[in-house]
Amino acid sequence: MPDDEREHPEVVAVLSPANTLTAVSQSTGAEPESRAARKERTRKALLDGTLELMADRSFAGVSLREIARTAGIVPTAFYRHFASIEELGVVLVEEGMRILRQMLRDARRTPSTKSAGASLDILVRQVRTHEAQFRFLSRERYGGVPEIRRAIATEMKLFVSELTVDLSRIDGLQSWDHDDLEMAADLIVSTMFAVVVDLLEADRPGSRSEAEVVARAERQLRLIMLGMSGWNPGT
Amino acid sequence: MPDDEREHPEVVAVLSPANTLTAVSQSTGAEPESRAARKERTRKALLDGTLELMADRSFAGVSLREIARTAGIVPTAFYRHFASIEELGVVLVEEGMRILRQMLRDARRTPSTKSAGASLDILVRQVRTHEAQFRFLSRERYGGVPEIRRAIATEMKLFVSELTVDLSRIDGLQSWDHDDLEMAADLIVSTMFAVVVDLLEADRPGSRSEAEVVARAERQLRLIMLGMSGWNPGT
DNA sequence: CATTTGAGTGCACGGTTGTACACTGACAAT
DNA sequence: ATTGTCAGTGTACAACCGTGCACTCAAATG
Numbered sequence: 001m002p003d004d005e006r007e008h009p010e011v012v013a014v015l016s017p018a019n020t021l022t023a024v025s026q027s028t029g030a031e032p033e034s035r036a037a038r039k040e041r042t043r044k045a046l047l048d049g050t051l052e053l054m055a056d057r058s059f060a061g062v063s064l065r066e067i068a069r070t071a072g073i074v075p076t077a078f079y080r081h082f083a084s085i086e087e088l089g090v091v092l093v094e095e096g097m098r099i100l101r102q103m104l105r106d107a108r109r110t111p112s113t114k115s116a117g118a119s120l121d122i123l124v125r126q127v128r129t130h131e132a133q134f135r136f137l138s139r140e141r142y143g144g145v146p147e148i149r150r151a152i153a154t155e156m157k158l159f160v161s162e163l164t165v166d167l168s169r170i171d172g173l174q175s176w177d178h179d180d181l182e183m184a185a186d187l188i189v190s191t192m193f194a195v196v197v198d199l200l201e202a203d204r205p206g207s208r209s210e211a212e213v214v215a216r217a218e219r220q221l222r223l224i225m226l227g228m229s230g231w232n233p234g235t
Numbered sequence: 236m237p238d239d240e241r242e243h244p245e246v247v248a249v250l251s252p253a254n255t256l257t258a259v260s261q262s263t264g265a266e267p268e269s270r271a272a273r274k275e276r277t278r279k280a281l282l283d284g285t286l287e288l289m290a291d292r293s294f295a296g297v298s299l300r301e302i303a304r305t306a307g308i309v310p311t312a313f314y315r316h317f318a319s320i321e322e323l324g325v326v327l328v329e330e331g332m333r334i335l336r337q338m339l340r341d342a343r344r345t346p347s348t349k350s351a352g353a354s355l356d357i358l359v360r361q362v363r364t365h366e367a368q369f370r371f372l373s374r375e376r377y378g379g380v381p382e383i384r385r386a387i388a389t390e391m392k393l394f395v396s397e398l399t400v401d402l403s404r405i406d407g408l409q410s411w412d413h414d415d416l417e418m419a420a421d422l423i424v425s426t427m428f429a430v431v432v433d434l435l436e437a438d439r440p441g442s443r444s445e446a447e448v449v450a451r452a453e454r455q456l457r458l459i460m461l462g463m464s465g466w467n468p469g470t
Numbered sequence: 471c472a473t474t475t476g477a478g479t480g481c482a483c484g485g486t487t488g489t490a491c492a493c494t495g496a497c498a499a500t
Numbered sequence: 501a502t503t504g505t506c507a508g509t510g511t512a513c514a515a516c517c518g519t520g521c522a523c524t525c526a527a528a529t530g
Contacts, residue, residue: 143378
């Protein structure tokens, strides 16, 4: 073994050297997948593989080589898809925030989202179906490398202002000025985010169960809304 | 250069090999510092140096060698103080949480802490005088290695239950059952923690100013307390 | 005084990392 | 049919990593 990795011997079994087909184990039959499609496939493998590797580590803790390895390509080929690992990270941020925004849109469409329970249900479902992405966001929001942290912060601010607009349309909040609305939106978002973290940790030894987490969050949200109903805007 | 670091040439200038005095640049005159005191000094240098190195990176991103280097000792000497880097991390958690608890105690002693402004002032002061420790806590709370994350979670739960007891002594909350009190305490703590993060980021390009952060937090806290005053316990 | 202790040293090791470089060969376009 | 593109390859290197080992020598111990 000269220097580099010599794993995935099954895929390398094809003896011809520099065989392009070695990458991303060709699962589908023999259909001649288009070039662009193949590229997109390994790109996705890189992104998904990174999230997988982050099950128990932070983004800074996974190496370019590991990522390439799990995607089934050689380290240097990574650069065909991303200029750096940070760039991959930023893409993951965008992907995650797209899910978050989708969730807000779902909540908007659902009738009576002003009841805390309904919105929480949506949150729980989204977290469960996109665990890895939410874990990535919560883990890197404060802990990540500066570039990624800034990317999340920016997207987060956008998210808050979207919710601010939503709030402004609710009966009884029309008289509120923008600052108060944003203040409340910020409080709601940060509370919801704490729920996300608890959900990801839930049903693990030494943690509260999912039901408990949701029940508590629901009461917290109701308490906030109760405060809002008594709030004297502009103070 | 065979393998290892060859930095800090000034300290190595003393030509005698394996000179113990090379560690932790002897700043004070020539007083014969006791052995235990010297050990404590490098131990502190290791802890402080780690926090310093974490100015722009997460705990997982600093290496044992770097830590030893900034403390002025050789990498292997690190093990005279900690069995592993994780152990050092856990000590940092304890140190940080001691500060947090001290803050709660300060707040308890201050009259009229039920007014949001007073408690926030204490928070801001503590964050400013212990920036590095708070940065460590906020960065590793969700992003850190499992061992440290668990340590912080445990201490955090303790902190919430301390605040729960405090709340139970406030006029008008005596009728609340324990679950409701804890729910409110949890909400307050997570909101305050969000403030800490904002404070650490404040006055940096692209972020809100400290005054804005405090003003918003104060209103958020007032909103929560308003909600509590109208809360119907046991629902 | 002689002896023990232990914080610190220097060297060495096997391993991993990011990335530069020259390459190949299947697909796409001409 | 010829050519160009470019995702993927293998080799190589210098830097860094954690840690084992045998050491030194000032301070503490008796």
